[in-house]
Amino acid sequence: xxxxxxxxxxxxxxxxxxxxxxxxxxxxxxxxxxxxxxxxxxxxxxxxxxxxxxxxxxxxxxxxxxxxxxxxxxxxxxxxxxxxxxxxxxxxxxxxxxxxxxxxxxxxxxxxxxxxxxxxxxxxxxxxxxxxxxxxxxxxxxxxxxxxxxxxxxxxxxxxxxxxxxxxxxxxxxxxxxxxxxxxxxxxxxxxxxxxxxxxxxxxxxxxxxxxxxxxxxxxxxxxxxxxxxxxxxxxxx
Amino acid sequence: xxxxxxxxxxxxxxxxxxxxxxxxxxxxxxxxxxxxxxxxxxxxxxxxxxxxxxxxxxxxxxxxxxxxxxxxxxxxxxxxxxxxxxxxxxxxxxxxxxxxxxxxxxxxxxxxxxxxxxxxxxxxxxxxxxxxxxxxxxxxxxxxxxxxxxxxxxxxxxxxxxxxxxxxxxxxxxxxxxxxxxxxxxxxxxxxxxxxxxxxxxxxxxxxxxxxxxxxxxxxxxxxxxxxxxxxxxxxxxxxxxxxxxxxxxxxxxxxxxxxxxxxxxxxxxxxxxxxxx
Numbered sequence: 001x002x003x004x005x006x007x008x009x010x011x012x013x014x015x016x017x018x019x020x021x022x023x024x025x026x027x028x029x030x031x032x033x034x035x036x037x038x039x040x041x042x043x044x045x046x047x048x049x050x051x052x053x054x055x056x057x058x059x060x061x062x063x064x065x066x067x068x069x070x071x072x073x074x075x076x077x078x079x080x081x082x083x084x085x086x087x088x089x090x091x092x093x094x095x096x097x098x099x100x101x102x103x104x105x106x107x108x109x110x111x112x113x114x115x116x117x118x119x120x121x122x123x124x125x126x127x128x129x130x131x132x133x134x135x136x137x138x139x140x141x142x143x144x145x146x147x148x149x150x151x152x153x154x155x156x157x158x159x160x161x162x163x164x165x166x167x168x169x170x171x172x173x174x175x176x177x178x179x180x181x182x183x184x185x186x187x188x189x190x191x192x193x194x195x196x197x198x199x200x201x202x203x204x205x206x207x208x209x210x211x212x213x214x215x216x217x218x219x220x221x222x223x224x225x226x227x228x229x230x231x232x233x234x235x236x237x238x
Numbered sequence: 239x240x241x242x243x244x245x246x247x248x249x250x251x252x253x254x255x256x257x258x259x260x261x262x263x264x265x266x267x268x269x270x271x272x273x274x275x276x277x278x279x280x281x282x283x284x285x286x287x288x289x290x291x292x293x294x295x296x297x298x299x300x301x302x303x304x305x306x307x308x309x310x311x312x313x314x315x316x317x318x319x320x321x322x323x324x325x326x327x328x329x330x331x332x333x334x335x336x337x338x339x340x341x342x343x344x345x346x347x348x349x350x351x352x353x354x355x356x357x358x359x360x361x362x363x364x365x366x367x368x369x370x371x372x373x374x375x376x377x378x379x380x381x382x383x384x385x386x387x388x389x390x391x392x393x394x395x396x397x398x399x400x401x402x403x404x405x406x407x408x409x410x411x412x413x414x415x416x417x418x419x420x421x422x423x424x425x426x427x428x429x430x431x432x433x434x435x436x437x438x439x440x441x442x443x444x445x446x447x448x449x450x451x452x453x454x455x456x457x458x459x460x461x462x463x464x465x466x467x468x469x470x471x472x473x474x475x476x477x478x479x480x481x482x483x484x485x486x487x488x489x490x491x492x493x494x495x496x497x498x499x500x501x502x503x504x505x506x507x508x509x510x511x512x513x514x515x516x
Binding site: 009137145148188189193201203204205 | 376378379
């Protein structure tokens with residue numbers, strides 16, 4: 001039984017977990033920007049390869065997990081370009097699809113290497129209103145508790161069904177149970193927060209400082225891609 | 239001069255619905271260093287009493303005093319109450335608020351305005367005291383129940399409360415976890431913290447407590463030293479409890495007082511008689 005969300009687990013355990021979120025945002029965000037402005041062919045493929053190398057080689061995210069998160073996004077994109085084929089033709093659809101896949105790889109890199117709390121702390125440092133960040137922290141804790149509850153209920157249902165598929169009635173009962181218990185969980189967390197005198201949510205400032213080496217490397221990479229795109233402009237027009 | 243009794247309850251009563259008393263007319267003194275076990279069956283009122291003592295629930299009747307001063311439910315009064323009295327809930331999940339262990343333990347000191355460098359030192363010390371410094375950067379929701387209990391306890395201890403209330407702290411812990419908890423609680427009471435815990439675990443209460451209170455239908459049925467109260471089989475049966483195994487064995491064997499309180503003491507106590515261990 002997995003009692004924690006797989007995405008969250010990978011974000012907390014990858015090799016770049018301690019790297020500053022700002023470093024990862026600049027690296028991933030820069031690639032995302034390039035994916036949207038450079039010619040789709042061949043640069044989207046190059047950006048996809050760079051994002052994949054950073055995720056799998058740099059952050060050492062397991063290949064299966066990476067594919068598992070990327071595949072639904074690519075599936076969604078593939079379905080979404082069908083109307084583009086009918087409206088604007090194959091060529092435009094291919095461009096949209098390639099850019100979309102490259103962008104999805106960049107976003108997957110960010111999502112799998114940066115835990116949500118790190119992003120929220122970065123938001124706090126960036127002076128996002130405190131009330132929004134505090135609320136997001138509490139919602140994150142609540143989602144983690146409800147996820148655990150969901151996994152337990154699902155496990156319990158599986159045990160009682162002995163591997164069979166749940167009937168509509170069993171699934172509905174479980175969903176109702178999850179809702180009721182989620183409300184109970186929310187009330188109990190509210191009581192716990194009150195017990196601890198929740199009055200704002202002060203947090204330690206993150207220890208991970210931005211790495212000059214990492215940032216310079218990221219910017220050199222972004223610059224190289226841009227320079228290469230400009231150099232080969234005659235062969236791959238914008 | 240600071241009152242040596244950090245927490246006193248006088249005539250405390252609470253009803254969840256009119257006429258349904260969960261706690262009725264309880265008087266309790268918790269002097270510094272006290273080790274008190276609240277025993278009782280499910281629904282006896284143990285958890286509710288702890289919630290009342292912690293200020294989490296409003297009293298229907300009675301008064302609570304912190305260091306001799308009546309506890310107030312004003313914003314400042316509750317802040318003081320929560321700094322002086324820490325409550326560990328039965329399910330630690332309910333009181334862990336921050337995403338990572340270190341951030342959660344830091345919650346109290348930072349909330350109290352402790353400067354970050356000092357707060358980091360306090361957090362490091364609390365994690366070391368709980369033997370969990372290796373968990374500092376782990377997300378709270380990936381921990382086991384025992385680890386969550388330790389984190390929640392570290393989050394209370396980092397604020398050095400005068401009184402610590404624990405609701406079923408041994409529930410769900412393995413024997414090693416129970417042993418570690420007993421040692422932590424001993425250290426705390428030696429340092430002057432008054433500790434009161436609610437439990438079904440009569441064996442733990444017998445070994446650890448200096449005073450036990452048996453609750454029945456919201457009221458105190460019996461109180462006193464463990465060897466006296468927990469030897470009263472008839473009263474315990476009435477309260478849906480059983481005597482502790484060690485005490486029952488010692489009484490069955492018969493021997494000189496004082497009766498043994500732990501397995502180690504039992505071995506030493508029984509050896510001269512050569513009745514149990516040759």
